[in-house]
Amino acid sequence: MADHYKGITLWFTGLSQSGKTTTAQLVGQKLRERGVDRLENLDGDLMRMGLSKGLGFSKEDRDENIRRFYLVSQLLTRNDVVTIVAAISPYREARDTARAVIGDFAEIYVKAPLQVCADRDTKGLYAKAMSGELKEFTGVSDPYEEPLNPELVLDTENATPEDNANRVLAWMEEHGYLQPVASAVADSVTA
Amino acid sequence: MADHYKGITLWFTGLSQSGKTTTAQLVGQKLRERGVDRLENLDGDLMRMGLSKGLGFSKEDRDENIRRFYLVSQLLTRNDVVTIVAAISPYREARDTARAVIGDFAEIYVKAPLQVCADRDTKGLYAKAMSGELKEFTGVSDPYEEPLNPELVLDTENATPEDNANRVLAWMEEHGYLQPVASAVADSVTA
Numbered sequence: 001m002a003d004h005y006k007g008i009t010l011w012f013t014g015l016s017q018s019g020k021t022t023t024a025q026l027v028g029q030k031l032r033e034r035g036v037d038r039l040e041n042l043d044g045d046l047m048r049m050g051l052s053k054g055l056g057f058s059k060e061d062r063d064e065n066i067r068r069f070y071l072v073s074q075l076l077t078r079n080d081v082v083t084i085v086a087a088i089s090p091y092r093e094a095r096d097t098a099r100a101v102i103g104d105f106a107e108i109y110v111k112a113p114l115q116v117c118a119d120r121d122t123k124g125l126y127a128k129a130m131s132g133e134l135k136e137f138t139g140v141s142d143p144y145e146e147p148l149n150p151e152l153v154l155d156t157e158n159a160t161p162e163d164n165a166n167r168v169l170a171w172m173e174e175h176g177y178l179q180p181v182a183s184a185v186a187d188s189v190t191a
Numbered sequence: 192m193a194d195h196y197k198g199i200t201l202w203f204t205g206l207s208q209s210g211k212t213t214t215a216q217l218v219g220q221k222l223r224e225r226g227v228d229r230l231e232n233l234d235g236d237l238m239r240m241g242l243s244k245g246l247g248f249s250k251e252d253r254d255e256n257i258r259r260f261y262l263v264s265q266l267l268t269r270n271d272v273v274t275i276v277a278a279i280s281p282y283r284e285a286r287d288t289a290r291a292v293i294g295d296f297a298e299i300y301v302k303a304p305l306q307v308c309a310d311r312d313t314k315g316l317y318a319k320a321m322s323g324e325l326k327e328f329t330g331v332s333d334p335y336e337e338p339l340n341p342e343l344v345l346d347t348e349n350a351t352p353e354d355n356a357n358r359v360l361a362w363m364e365e366h367g368y369l370q371p372v373a374s375a376v377a378d379s380v381t382a
């Protein structure tokens with residue numbers, strides 16, 4: 001690689017409160033510390049205030065939301081930006097399309113049992129969904145289709161965010177998206 | 192600059208058939224020849240099949256279209272991508288917002304008299320607009336607010352696309368977005 005890293009979309013999928021945003025932010029922070037200066041974090045909540053403003057939570061609107069995510073991720077990734085997506089993205093077909101369109105892509109399943117996610121939920125959304133007050137809530141009143149062949153599964157019930165973020169960076173190193181620290185140092189010494 | 196260029200949004204505005212796409216594509220081609228490898232061309236027609244799918248031509252929809260343009264351009268530009276936008280973008284306020292949001296920005300007014308644009312129009316859209324068959328057509332039945340202080344005005348009636356594209360690259364060199372050829376060569380000789 002011309003730089004010590006290359007563009008990829010790291011696509012974090014999982015239930016609400018599974019730990020997507022926490023893990024994604026930590027990955028972003030660690031990548032910045034490693035000198036990755038072309039980096040964008042597209043968070044689900046932020047997208048819904050920006051490019052996906054006005055969309056709801058029907059299957060159709062969720063698919064359109066994910067379509068906008070992958071169109072932007074495609075533009076960024078092919079211009080050598082490390083693009084972090086954190087979005088529930090409950091439908092397998094939409095994630096598979098994102099993978100096909102983007103090419104340089106890792107599906108990262110942020111996994112925690114539904115009850116653990118519900119217990120973490122300080123906003124009480126799970127409680128409202130379980131009582132029927134809140135409709136179209138993923139995992140309760142709306143489907144979540146688990147990834148079949150994700151590049152990584154991160155267990156946020158038993159592992160720390162630190163460990164999980166390190167696993168993402170290790171995966172990037174193993175697959176040629178990030179130069180390992182030792183060889184990056186060696187390069188700069190021999191340059 | 193770390194590279195021999197840096198991220199900016201080159202925003203081409205003007206009437207339908209004024210020559211925005213032609214000029215923008217030639218600028219893109221010349222930049223590629225100059226080794227600019229992070230480059231994205233966001234064309235109005237392509238955006239309407241992508242991120243702006245479903246939007247119409249009311250003032251509200253045009254503003255939303257331009258909002259999506261500048262949100263994407265912002266993400267690309269801050270990651271050091273040269274981002275070329277070719278969009279009628281008839282409203283001054285929307286373009287000024289784009290400038291404010293993006294920061295590294297050049298407004299390029301692609302200028303030709305209405306009649307010249309109409310004469311170039313092989314699809315007969317101007318004729319339909321003038322007969323009243325086509326509503327909300329910029330310059331005929333919908334306003335076009337000319338830029339007040341654009342970085343560049345390109346005359347596509349009297350100058351060639353080649354000349355106009357060269358003016359854009361010269362502007363980029365003068366304003367530190369592209370290293371002039373002579374000094375780029377000097378750098379590589381002394382490196």
